[in-house]
Amino acid sequence: MNAIQLEAPFTEEKIRNLKVGDSVEITGVIFTGRDAVHKYLHEGGKLPDEVNLKDGILYHCGPVVIEDENGAWKTVAAGPTTSIREEPYQWQVIRDYGIRGVIGKGGMGPKTLEACKEHGCVYLHAVGGAAQVLAECIEETSGVYMMEEFGSPEAIWEFKVVKFPAVVTMDSHGESLHEKIFADSVAALQQ
């Protein structure tokens, strides 16, 4: 299958062109953020200047990162974590920071779907559990922020990714693959 190449900068135009069911391969800089980061931003916390989320992609991930002999970071496992926990906060983070893509697993709810439509953002579903394959797509672990406040898995990691595979399961036109598959599966069960 030919995946759509989604390369930085992640402009609104590129994002609006994506539809649910599209396979993409992401190349560029992305930032991780999970529970602690979302709660912090929701409560009005400020991001360090280096973390520029405008036209950026946020990855729901608590990676396993080690430091090599030269003091460089190396990410050895980087699968997605369950996204629905961020449902109360995600819409606001999309609105306030101009995020164009959220990577995670399991899908998200109506508030996020609405924010995707209004502000031009997509939800990108990575393969849950594929920690090794996804870590290999990280060419460079180029920074870490708020490590002291949140600890390693919850910190904001900056990754340069190359051809990171994901599927668009919520697009910027109000469509959700999760809703569709759920409805179809219920209908199939009745048969």
Add this chain to the structure above:
Amino acid sequence: MVELIRRTSAELPDDVHRAILSSLENERKGEIAEATLKIIDKNIAIAKNKSQPICQDTGSVLFYVDCPVGMDQIAFEEVAKGAVIEATKKGYLRQNSVDTLTGVNDGTNVGRGAPAFHFHQTRSNEIQVRLVLKGGGCENVGAQYALPNTKLKANRDLEGCKKVILDAVIQAQGKGCGPGVLGICIGGDRATGYEYSKHQLLRKLDDTNPVPELAAMEKEIMDKANTLGIGPMGFGGKTTLLGVKIGCANRVPASYFVSISYMCWAYRRHGAVLSPEGSIESWLY
């Protein structure tokens, strides 16, 4: 024992890998489902080659031990806990165990109820240890139903059981990192029901249930679930489940539970026969 943990974390058992490969064959070429299963297969290979966790959530650490009469279970627990600490240091297990009261993760994976031990005495002289690493995402989509269930029109019979089991599959969608495997117990009380449901996950995927009614039910649920179109990760496709394993236990007349444990594709289960001194004599899977 550390080797058992390493192997469980990094290497998928053959029966599970074969099931994934045959579902890969079966998916339509060029679809998302096929691409997803390919990523999963690649992930399995990398983890094995690098001796690294298949999935970063290395899960709840569950030991199932068949032991001869007279084996010192306390000593066994001490050795196993030491191995868990060691395996965590080596990175085979993530620092994954949190004190529920204080929220503190001391980084050892050992604490109240962790790891969990299930001992079973047998007349044989062999010690058999099985280890399951059960991830959180799939554990969260497990479910327990009390029959009758009016909403699902499920009565206290095998038809009723099938209805609630398929409902669990629908509710789980791809959220437990499907394609998954169901371990199920019909009957029992709430606690033993769940416990027996996890015991079913110790069975090989290609075995046959010795109870004909249950074997038929396993097949029926598996076939039906794979027509629902949920597919790997819930992206759509033909592979929603890789296996269904059902056991049953007596119940009291007043209750009728169906307990369902969902295991993700990263089905980490291994086991070994140990010598009386504790060295590995042979592998079980």
